[in-house]
Amino acid sequence: MPIDPNKIIAMAKDAFPGDEVKLIDMAGDNNHFMLEVISASFEGKSRIAQHKMVYDAMKGKVGEEIHALSVKTKIPE
Amino acid sequence: MQEVMDRIKSEIENNDIVIFMKGNKDTPMCGFSALVVQIFSHLGVKIRDINVLEDENIRQGIKQFSDWPTIPQIYVKGEFIGGSDIAKEMFQSGELKQLLIEKSLIAS
Numbered sequence: 053m054p055i056d057p058n059k060i061i062a063m064a065k066d067a068f069p070g071d072e073v074k075l076i077d078m079a080g081d082n083n084h085f086m087l088e089v090i091s092a093s094f095e096g097k098s099r100i101a102q103h104k105m106v107y108d109a110m111k112g113k114v115g116e117e118i119h120a121l122s123v124k125t126k127i128p129e
Numbered sequence: 130m131q132e133v134m135d136r137i138k139s140e141i142e143n144n145d146i147v148i149f150m151k152g153n154k155d156t157p158m159c160g161f162s163a164l165v166v167q168i169f170s171h172l173g174v175k176i177r178d179i180n181v182l183e184d185e186n187i188r189q190g191i192k193q194f195s196d197w198p199t200i201p202q203i204y205v206k207g208e209f210i211g212g213s214d215i216a217k218e219m220f221q222s223g224e225l226k227q228l229l230i231e232k233s234l235i236a237s
Binding site for chain 1: 198
């Protein structure tokens with residue numbers, strides 16, 4: 053059962069309060085998403101660490117209800 | 130489970146570049162895995178491909194091993210590099226080539 057994209061946004065906003073969060077449906081099938089998070093909390097962290105923070109925010113759903121999640125992390129200008 | 134972890138450890142210790150992927154390097158079975166194969170092929174390096182679709186134990190085991198929820202997963206000289214998003218970014222910025230040069234896997 054594909055996940056409701058609003059749920060993904062809610063989880064991201066929960067983990068990154070006040071930060072900009074963008075979700076793009078890559079395939080139009082509610083199953084392949086790209087999640088972009090812009091947060092100062094990424095500063096000084098490796099790409100792996102940054103992406104892990106985003107995956108962790110999804111509370112174990114990646115690979116389960118969320119079939120594919122591409123991650124893009126940025127630090128605010 | 131320990132057997133799977135040992136197997137994974139052995140693969141990444143004995144091969145310079147290991148890609149845990151869906152399908153194999155000649156026939157990738159997912160766009161993200163295909164992209165990673167393409168990137169390393171472009172850089173002209175040999176990769177050890179491990180098809181997680183052939184072994185559910187490896188498919189789950191590698192996620193636990195790396196503490197990373199998605200496939201593909203890239204290891205260079207035993208170090209976890211990330212998945213396709215990171216590979217793409219590092220490739221585009223030149224960082225990936227630089228890393229391979231540093232690890233003596235390609236000439237500068």
